[in-house]
Amino acid sequence: MGFRLGKYEMKHGLCLAPMAGYTDRAMRLVCHEAGAEYSVTEMVSAKAVVYNDKKTFSLAKILSDEGPVAIQIFGSEPEIMAEAANTLIKSPEGSRAIAIDINMGCPVHKIFSNGEGSALMKNPDLIYRITRAVSSAIDIPTTVKIRSGINKNSINATECALAAEEGGASLVCVHGRTREQMYGGSADREIIKNVKSSLHIPAIANGDILSAEDALAMLRDTNADGIAVGRGAVGNPFIFSEIKAALEGGEYVTPSLEERVDTAIRQLRIAVEDKGERVAIPEARKQIALYLRSFRGAARIRGEINRATTYNEVAAALKSALDEEN
Numbered sequence: 001m002g003f004r005l006g007k008y009e010m011k012h013g014l015c016l017a018p019m020a021g022y023t024d025r026a027m028r029l030v031c032h033e034a035g036a037e038y039s040v041t042e043m044v045s046a047k048a049v050v051y052n053d054k055k056t057f058s059l060a061k062i063l064s065d066e067g068p069v070a071i072q073i074f075g076s077e078p079e080i081m082a083e084a085a086n087t088l089i090k091s092p093e094g095s096r097a098i099a100i101d102i103n104m105g106c107p108v109h110k111i112f113s114n115g116e117g118s119a120l121m122k123n124p125d126l127i128y129r130i131t132r133a134v135s136s137a138i139d140i141p142t143t144v145k146i147r148s149g150i151n152k153n154s155i156n157a158t159e160c161a162l163a164a165e166e167g168g169a170s171l172v173c174v175h176g177r178t179r180e181q182m183y184g185g186s187a188d189r190e191i192i193k194n195v196k197s198s199l200h201i202p203a204i205a206n207g208d209i210l211s212a213e214d215a216l217a218m219l220r221d222t223n224a225d226g227i228a229v230g231r232g233a234v235g236n237p238f239i240f241s242e243i244k245a246a247l248e249g250g251e252y253v254t255p256s257l258e259e260r261v262d263t264a265i266r267q268l269r270i271a272v273e274d275k276g277e278r279v280a281i282p283e284a285r286k287q288i289a290l291y292l293r294s295f296r297g298a299a300r301i302r303g304e305i306n307r308a309t310t311y312n313e314v315a316a317a318l319k320s321a322l323d324e325e326n
Contacts, residue, residue, distance in 0.1 A: 001013055001219060001225065001226065001247070002225065002226065003171065003202035003204075003225040003226055004202075005038070005068070005098060005099055005141050005143070005170060005171055005202075006098055006099065006140055006141045006170070008038070008068045008098055010037040010038050010068075010226060011037065012037060012226070012243075012244060012247050013037070013038075013202075013204065013224070013225050013226015013227060014035055014036050014037045014038070014226065014227065014229075014240050014243060014244060015036065015037065015038045015039065015040070015173070015204055015226055015227065015228040015229070016028060016031045016032075016036045016038070016039035016040065016228070016229060016230075016233055016240075017040065017145075017173070017175075017206050017228035017229060017230035017233075018039075018040035018041060018042060018043060018072045018101065018103070018145065019042065019230050019231070019234075020042050020043055020106070020108075021042065021283065021286075022042070022234060022286075022287065023039060023040065023041060023042050024042060024059075024271060024274070024275075024283075025061060025062070025063065025066060025270065025271075025274055026267045026268070026270035026271040026274065026284075027233075027234075027237070027267060027287065028041075028066050028067075028069060029065060029066050029267075029270060030237045030263055030266065030267045030270075031233055031237040031240055032065075032066050032067040033237070034237040034238050034239075034240040034241045035240030035241045035243070035244040036067070036229075036233075036237075036240045037067065037068065038067070038068045038069075038070070038098075038226075039066070039067070039068075039069050039070075040069065040070045040071075040072050040101050040145075041059060041060055041062070041069060041070070041071050041072050042059050042072070043059075043072045043073065043074045043103045043106065044056055044059050044060050044071060044072060044073050044074070044084075044088070045073075045074060045075065046073045046074065046075030046077075046080050046081045046083075046084035046085075047075060047080055047084075049073070049083075049084035049087050049088055050080055050083050050084050050087065057088075057091060057093045057094075058093065058275075060088050060091070060093045060094040060097070061093040061094075061274075062093070062094060062095075062096040062097055063096070064096060068098045069096065069097060069098065070097055070098060070099035070100065070101040070143060071088050071089075071094050071097045071099075071100055071101065072100075072101040072102070072103050072145070073085060073088070073100060073101070073102060073103065073134075074102075074103035074106060074111065074116050074117055075116055075130075076114070076115045076116045076119070076120065076126070076130075078126075078129045078130045078132070078133035078134075079133060081102065081130050081133060081134050082133035082134050082136065082137035083137070085100040085134045085137055085138050085142075086137045086138055088100070089138055089140060097140065098140060098141070099140055099141040099142065099143050099170070099171075100134055100138055100140065100141075100142050100143070101142075101143045101144065101145060101173075102130060102131065102134060102142065102143070102144045102145070102164075102169075103116070103117055103145055104117065104118065104120045104121060104127060104144050104145060104146045104147075104160065104164075105117060105118050105121075105145045105146050105147045105175050105179075106118055107147070107179040107180075107181075107182050107183075112179065118146075118147050118150065118179040119150075119179075120160075121146060121147065121149060121150055121154075121156060121157075121160050121179070122150060122154075124156065124159050124160050124162075124163040125163065127144070127160050127163040127164055127167065128163040128164070128166055128167040129167070130167070131144060131163070131164045131166075131167030131168055131169050132167040132168055134168075135167060135168030135169065136168065141170035141171065142167075142168055142169050142170060143169060143170055143171040143172070143173065144161075144164040144169050144171075144172050144173070145172075145173045145175070145206075146160050146161060146164070146172065146173070146174055146175070147174070147175045147176075147177055147178055147179055148174070148175070148176050148177060148178050148187075148188055148191040148192075149178050149179070149191075150178060150179045150180065151178050151179065151180035152178060152180070154178075155178070155191060157174055157191050157192075157194070157195050158191075158194050158195050158198045161174065161195045161198065161199055161203070162198060162199070165199055165200065165201050169201060170201055170202075171201055171202045171203075171204065172195065172199060172201065172202075172203050172204070173203075173204040173205075173206055173228050174191070174192045174195050174203060174204070174205060174206060175187065175206040175207050176188040176189060176191055176192050176205070176206070176207040176208075177207055183231070186207075186208060187206070187207025187208045189205070189218060189221040189222050190221075192205045192207075192218075192222040192224060193221065193222040193223060193224075196222055196223050196224050196225070197223070202225035202226070203222075203224050203225055204224060204225060204226045204227065204228050205218045205219070205222045205224035205226070205227050205228070206227070206228040206229075206230060207230075209227055209228075209229045209230075209232050209239075210231075210232040210239075211232070211239070211242065212239075212242040212243045212245070212246035212252070213246075214232070215227050215229075215243040215246065215247075216243075216246055216247070227243070229243075234286075234287055234290055235264070235287055235288070235289070235290025235291045235292075235293065236290070236291070237263065237267075238254075238255050238260075238263075257292075257295055257321060257322060258322060260291045260292065260295075261291065261292075261318050261319060261321055261322060263291065264288050264291035264292075264318050265314075265315050265318055265319075267284070267287070267288070268280070268284050268288055268311060268314055268315065269311065271283065271284050272311045277309070277310055277311055280311075281308065281309060281310065281311070281314065284314070285305055285306055285308075285314075288305060288314060288318065289301070289302040289305050289306075291318070292318070292321050295321060297320075297321060298321070301317050301318070301320060301321055304317035304320070305317050305318070
Protein backbone atom coordinates (compact mmCIF):
# COMPACT_ATOMS: atom_id res chain seq x y z
CA MET A 1 0.00 0.00 0.00
CA GLY A 2 1.20 3.48 -0.84
CA PHE A 3 3.22 4.56 -3.85
CA ARG A 4 5.91 6.91 -5.03
CA LEU A 5 5.43 9.33 -7.91
CA GLY A 6 8.59 11.13 -8.86
CA LYS A 7 10.01 12.58 -5.66
CA TYR A 8 6.67 12.38 -3.82
CA GLU A 9 5.82 9.59 -1.42
CA MET A 10 2.13 8.82 -0.89
CA LYS A 11 2.18 6.84 2.35
CA HIS A 12 -1.35 5.47 2.15
CA GLY A 13 -2.08 6.05 -1.52
CA LEU A 14 -5.12 8.24 -0.81
CA CYS A 15 -6.06 10.03 -4.02
CA LEU A 16 -8.80 12.40 -5.13
CA ALA A 17 -9.93 11.16 -8.54
CA PRO A 18 -10.33 13.69 -11.35
CA MET A 19 -13.92 14.71 -12.05
CA ALA A 20 -14.94 17.25 -14.68
CA GLY A 21 -16.91 20.06 -13.09
CA TYR A 22 -15.88 19.06 -9.58
CA THR A 23 -12.16 18.78 -8.82
CA ASP A 24 -11.31 22.45 -9.04
CA ARG A 25 -8.78 24.04 -6.72
CA ALA A 26 -11.37 24.61 -3.99
CA MET A 27 -12.32 20.94 -3.79
CA ARG A 28 -8.72 19.77 -4.09
CA LEU A 29 -7.69 22.03 -1.23
CA VAL A 30 -10.33 20.93 1.28
CA CYS A 31 -9.71 17.27 0.38
CA HIS A 32 -5.96 17.72 0.84
CA GLU A 33 -6.54 19.25 4.25
CA ALA A 34 -8.72 16.27 5.16
CA GLY A 35 -6.04 13.74 4.22
CA ALA A 36 -5.91 13.29 0.43
CA GLU A 37 -2.26 12.79 -0.46
CA TYR A 38 -2.59 13.32 -4.19
CA SER A 39 -5.17 14.80 -6.53
CA VAL A 40 -5.75 15.34 -10.22
CA THR A 41 -7.28 18.37 -11.92
CA GLU A 42 -10.38 18.43 -14.06
CA MET A 43 -9.57 17.27 -17.57
CA VAL A 44 -7.95 19.81 -19.87
CA SER A 45 -8.27 19.73 -23.66
CA ALA A 46 -4.86 19.23 -25.26
CA LYS A 47 -6.00 20.98 -28.45
CA ALA A 48 -7.26 23.97 -26.49
CA VAL A 49 -3.86 24.27 -24.80
CA VAL A 50 -2.03 24.12 -28.12
CA TYR A 51 -4.42 26.75 -29.50
CA ASN A 52 -3.62 28.89 -26.43
CA ASP A 53 -7.15 29.12 -25.03
CA LYS A 54 -6.78 31.17 -21.84
CA LYS A 55 -9.84 29.72 -20.10
CA THR A 56 -8.38 26.24 -20.52
CA PHE A 57 -5.21 27.21 -18.71
CA SER A 58 -7.26 28.26 -15.68
CA LEU A 59 -8.37 24.62 -15.25
CA ALA A 60 -4.72 23.70 -14.80
CA LYS A 61 -3.96 26.31 -12.16
CA ILE A 62 -2.24 24.74 -9.15
CA LEU A 63 -1.15 26.59 -6.01
CA SER A 64 1.35 25.49 -3.39
CA ASP A 65 -1.20 24.87 -0.61
CA GLU A 66 -2.95 22.02 -2.44
CA GLY A 67 -0.36 19.31 -1.94
CA PRO A 68 0.80 17.10 -4.85
CA VAL A 69 -1.42 17.61 -7.92
CA ALA A 70 -1.30 16.21 -11.47
CA ILE A 71 -2.83 17.91 -14.49
CA GLN A 72 -5.12 15.68 -16.54
CA ILE A 73 -5.23 16.16 -20.31
CA PHE A 74 -7.40 14.57 -22.96
CA GLY A 75 -7.03 14.14 -26.70
CA SER A 76 -6.18 11.50 -29.28
CA GLU A 77 -3.20 12.80 -31.27
CA PRO A 78 0.21 11.91 -29.79
CA GLU A 79 2.02 15.02 -31.05
CA ILE A 80 -0.66 17.41 -29.79
CA MET A 81 -0.86 15.63 -26.44
CA ALA A 82 2.91 15.89 -26.06
CA GLU A 83 2.98 19.57 -27.00
CA ALA A 84 0.13 20.35 -24.61
CA ALA A 85 1.79 18.52 -21.73
CA ASN A 86 5.06 20.37 -22.26
CA THR A 87 3.28 23.72 -22.60
CA LEU A 88 1.23 23.20 -19.43
CA ILE A 89 4.12 22.35 -17.13
CA LYS A 90 6.04 25.37 -18.41
CA SER A 91 3.08 27.71 -17.90
CA PRO A 92 2.58 29.78 -14.72
CA GLU A 93 -0.65 27.88 -14.03
CA GLY A 94 0.75 24.37 -14.36
CA SER A 95 4.34 24.76 -13.24
CA ARG A 96 3.63 23.08 -9.87
CA ALA A 97 2.21 19.91 -11.42
CA ILE A 98 3.96 16.76 -10.22
CA ALA A 99 2.68 14.67 -13.14
CA ILE A 100 0.67 14.77 -16.35
CA ASP A 101 -2.28 12.38 -16.27
CA ILE A 102 -3.78 11.17 -19.54
CA ASN A 103 -7.54 10.68 -19.61
CA MET A 104 -8.36 7.32 -21.16
CA GLY A 105 -11.53 6.76 -19.20
CA CYS A 106 -14.06 9.56 -19.76
CA PRO A 107 -17.30 7.88 -20.94
CA VAL A 108 -19.21 11.04 -21.95
CA HIS A 109 -20.62 10.77 -25.48
CA LYS A 110 -19.12 14.02 -26.76
CA ILE A 111 -15.62 12.94 -25.73
CA PHE A 112 -16.02 9.28 -26.71
CA SER A 113 -17.49 10.04 -30.15
CA ASN A 114 -14.51 12.26 -30.87
CA GLY A 115 -12.15 9.33 -30.31
CA GLU A 116 -10.93 10.64 -26.97
CA GLY A 117 -11.27 9.57 -23.33
CA SER A 118 -12.36 5.93 -23.00
CA ALA A 119 -12.45 5.59 -26.82
CA LEU A 120 -8.65 5.30 -26.68
CA MET A 121 -9.15 1.85 -25.13
CA LYS A 122 -10.26 0.60 -28.55
CA ASN A 123 -6.65 0.93 -29.66
CA PRO A 124 -3.90 -0.14 -27.21
CA ASP A 125 -1.23 0.77 -29.79
CA LEU A 126 -2.51 4.35 -29.79
CA ILE A 127 -2.37 4.30 -25.99
CA TYR A 128 1.28 3.28 -26.27
CA ARG A 129 2.06 6.01 -28.80
CA ILE A 130 0.31 8.76 -26.82
CA THR A 131 1.95 7.73 -23.56
CA ARG A 132 5.36 7.48 -25.24
CA ALA A 133 4.98 10.91 -26.84
CA VAL A 134 3.92 12.60 -23.61
CA SER A 135 6.46 10.88 -21.36
CA SER A 136 9.24 11.77 -23.81
CA ALA A 137 8.18 15.42 -23.91
CA ILE A 138 8.21 16.18 -20.17
CA ASP A 139 10.56 15.75 -17.24
CA ILE A 140 7.90 14.80 -14.68
CA PRO A 141 6.00 11.49 -14.50
CA THR A 142 3.23 10.54 -16.91
CA THR A 143 0.21 8.67 -15.52
CA VAL A 144 -2.96 7.31 -17.12
CA LYS A 145 -6.58 6.78 -16.07
CA ILE A 146 -8.46 3.93 -17.75
CA ARG A 147 -11.66 1.93 -17.34
CA SER A 148 -12.17 -1.82 -17.41
CA GLY A 149 -13.01 -1.65 -21.10
CA ILE A 150 -15.54 -0.32 -23.59
CA ASN A 151 -18.27 -2.83 -22.73
CA LYS A 152 -18.67 -6.29 -21.20
CA ASN A 153 -17.53 -7.87 -24.48
CA SER A 154 -14.38 -5.77 -24.61
CA ILE A 155 -12.66 -5.99 -21.23
CA ASN A 156 -9.07 -5.04 -22.01
CA ALA A 157 -7.88 -2.96 -19.06
CA THR A 158 -4.79 -5.13 -18.57
CA GLU A 159 -3.76 -4.87 -22.22
CA CYS A 160 -4.23 -1.10 -22.17
CA ALA A 161 -2.39 -0.71 -18.87
CA LEU A 162 0.56 -2.71 -20.20
CA ALA A 163 0.62 -0.55 -23.33
CA ALA A 164 0.75 2.56 -21.15
CA GLU A 165 3.50 1.08 -18.99
CA GLU A 166 5.55 0.21 -22.07
CA GLY A 167 4.99 3.75 -23.30
CA GLY A 168 6.57 5.18 -20.17
CA ALA A 169 3.69 5.61 -17.72
CA SER A 170 4.70 5.76 -14.06
CA LEU A 171 1.26 4.89 -12.66
CA VAL A 172 -2.09 3.57 -13.85
CA CYS A 173 -5.45 4.32 -12.23
CA VAL A 174 -8.24 1.87 -13.06
CA HIS A 175 -11.95 2.60 -12.77
CA GLY A 176 -13.55 -0.81 -12.55
CA ARG A 177 -16.49 0.02 -14.83
CA THR A 178 -16.81 -0.20 -18.58
CA ARG A 179 -17.55 2.83 -20.72
CA GLU A 180 -21.00 1.38 -21.40
CA GLN A 181 -21.75 1.30 -17.65
CA MET A 182 -20.94 5.00 -17.32
CA TYR A 183 -21.39 5.44 -13.54
CA GLY A 184 -24.05 2.76 -13.01
CA GLY A 185 -23.74 -0.79 -11.82
CA SER A 186 -20.75 -1.85 -9.74
CA ALA A 187 -17.01 -1.51 -10.20
CA ASP A 188 -15.36 -4.87 -10.93
CA ARG A 189 -12.54 -5.37 -8.44
CA GLU A 190 -11.29 -8.54 -10.12
CA ILE A 191 -10.37 -6.54 -13.24
CA ILE A 192 -8.43 -4.04 -11.13
CA LYS A 193 -6.67 -6.92 -9.38
CA ASN A 194 -5.64 -8.39 -12.74
CA VAL A 195 -4.21 -5.04 -13.85
CA LYS A 196 -2.28 -4.66 -10.62
CA SER A 197 -0.78 -8.15 -10.84
CA SER A 198 0.36 -7.53 -14.44
CA LEU A 199 2.19 -4.23 -13.91
CA HIS A 200 5.59 -3.26 -12.56
CA ILE A 201 4.37 0.27 -11.81
CA PRO A 202 1.81 1.33 -9.16
CA ALA A 203 -1.87 0.65 -9.82
CA ILE A 204 -4.61 2.74 -8.19
CA ALA A 205 -8.14 1.40 -7.71
CA ASN A 206 -11.18 3.57 -8.41
CA GLY A 207 -14.92 3.00 -8.17
CA ASP A 208 -17.60 2.72 -5.47
CA ILE A 209 -15.49 4.05 -2.58
CA LEU A 210 -18.03 5.80 -0.39
CA SER A 211 -16.65 4.93 3.06
CA ALA A 212 -13.59 3.66 4.89
CA GLU A 213 -15.10 0.18 4.78
CA ASP A 214 -15.30 0.41 0.98
CA ALA A 215 -11.68 1.59 0.79
CA LEU A 216 -10.36 -1.25 2.94
CA ALA A 217 -12.33 -3.81 0.95
CA MET A 218 -11.04 -2.38 -2.33
CA LEU A 219 -7.43 -2.54 -1.16
CA ARG A 220 -7.91 -6.06 0.19
CA ASP A 221 -9.61 -7.39 -2.94
CA THR A 222 -7.33 -5.77 -5.53
CA ASN A 223 -3.90 -5.48 -3.83
CA ALA A 224 -3.79 -1.99 -5.34
CA ASP A 225 -1.16 0.51 -4.25
CA GLY A 226 -3.80 3.08 -3.40
CA ILE A 227 -7.38 4.15 -3.94
CA ALA A 228 -8.87 7.09 -5.84
CA VAL A 229 -12.06 8.52 -4.36
CA GLY A 230 -14.39 10.33 -6.74
CA ARG A 231 -18.07 10.86 -6.04
CA GLY A 232 -17.59 9.71 -2.43
CA ALA A 233 -15.64 12.91 -1.75
CA VAL A 234 -18.22 15.31 -3.23
CA GLY A 235 -19.60 17.26 -0.29
CA ASN A 236 -17.61 14.92 1.95
CA PRO A 237 -13.86 15.63 1.95
CA PHE A 238 -13.86 14.07 5.42
CA ILE A 239 -13.89 10.64 3.78
CA PHE A 240 -10.10 10.92 3.52
CA SER A 241 -9.79 11.42 7.29
CA GLU A 242 -12.09 8.45 7.80
CA ILE A 243 -10.05 6.19 5.50
CA LYS A 244 -6.74 7.31 6.98
CA ALA A 245 -7.98 6.57 10.51
CA ALA A 246 -9.11 3.10 9.41
CA LEU A 247 -5.77 2.34 7.78
CA GLU A 248 -3.82 3.47 10.84
CA GLY A 249 -6.16 1.87 13.36
CA GLY A 250 -7.04 5.25 14.83
CA GLU A 251 -10.34 6.72 15.93
CA TYR A 252 -12.43 8.68 13.46
CA VAL A 253 -14.77 11.31 14.84
CA THR A 254 -17.65 12.11 12.50
CA PRO A 255 -17.64 15.85 11.75
CA SER A 256 -20.39 17.89 13.37
CA LEU A 257 -22.91 19.86 11.35
CA GLU A 258 -21.02 23.02 12.26
CA GLU A 259 -17.77 21.57 10.87
CA ARG A 260 -19.56 20.55 7.68
CA VAL A 261 -21.08 24.00 7.24
CA ASP A 262 -17.76 25.74 7.91
CA THR A 263 -15.97 23.54 5.37
CA ALA A 264 -18.70 24.03 2.76
CA ILE A 265 -18.53 27.80 3.15
CA ARG A 266 -14.74 27.75 2.93
CA GLN A 267 -14.80 25.66 -0.23
CA LEU A 268 -17.31 28.05 -1.75
CA ARG A 269 -15.27 31.10 -0.77
CA ILE A 270 -12.14 29.70 -2.44
CA ALA A 271 -14.11 28.92 -5.60
CA VAL A 272 -15.54 32.44 -5.69
CA GLU A 273 -12.09 33.95 -5.17
CA ASP A 274 -10.74 31.88 -8.07
CA LYS A 275 -13.61 32.25 -10.56
CA GLY A 276 -15.93 35.02 -9.42
CA GLU A 277 -19.53 34.57 -8.29
CA ARG A 278 -21.06 34.35 -11.77
CA VAL A 279 -19.10 31.17 -12.56
CA ALA A 280 -18.47 29.71 -9.11
CA ILE A 281 -22.00 29.79 -7.66
CA PRO A 282 -23.73 27.70 -10.37
CA GLU A 283 -20.81 25.27 -10.45
CA ALA A 284 -20.69 24.90 -6.66
CA ARG A 285 -24.41 24.20 -6.11
CA LYS A 286 -24.14 20.51 -6.91
CA GLN A 287 -21.36 20.12 -4.35
CA ILE A 288 -22.21 22.48 -1.53
CA ALA A 289 -25.71 21.18 -0.84
CA LEU A 290 -24.33 17.66 -0.38
CA TYR A 291 -22.49 18.73 2.75
CA LEU A 292 -25.92 18.75 4.44
CA ARG A 293 -27.20 15.36 3.30
CA SER A 294 -29.02 13.46 6.07
CA PHE A 295 -29.41 16.59 8.23
CA ARG A 296 -32.81 18.04 9.14
CA GLY A 297 -34.07 20.64 6.67
CA ALA A 298 -31.57 19.66 3.98
CA ALA A 299 -34.18 19.66 1.20
CA ARG A 300 -35.36 23.18 2.03
CA ILE A 301 -31.81 24.51 2.26
CA ARG A 302 -30.87 22.82 -1.01
CA GLY A 303 -33.74 24.69 -2.65
CA GLU A 304 -32.44 27.99 -1.27
CA ILE A 305 -28.94 27.22 -2.51
CA ASN A 306 -30.26 26.42 -5.98
CA ARG A 307 -31.97 29.83 -6.12
CA ALA A 308 -29.02 31.75 -4.69
CA THR A 309 -26.84 33.85 -6.98
CA THR A 310 -24.30 35.30 -4.53
CA TYR A 311 -21.77 33.97 -2.03
CA ASN A 312 -23.58 35.68 0.86
CA GLU A 313 -26.90 34.06 -0.08
CA VAL A 314 -25.40 30.56 -0.23
CA ALA A 315 -23.48 31.08 3.01
CA ALA A 316 -26.64 32.28 4.75
CA ALA A 317 -28.57 29.23 3.53
CA LEU A 318 -25.84 26.93 4.82
CA LYS A 319 -25.71 28.66 8.20
CA SER A 320 -29.47 28.31 8.53
CA ALA A 321 -28.86 24.57 8.84
CA LEU A 322 -27.40 25.21 12.28
CA ASP A 323 -30.62 26.94 13.39
CA GLU A 324 -32.64 24.05 11.96
CA GLU A 325 -30.63 21.55 14.00
CA ASN A 326 -30.80 23.47 17.29
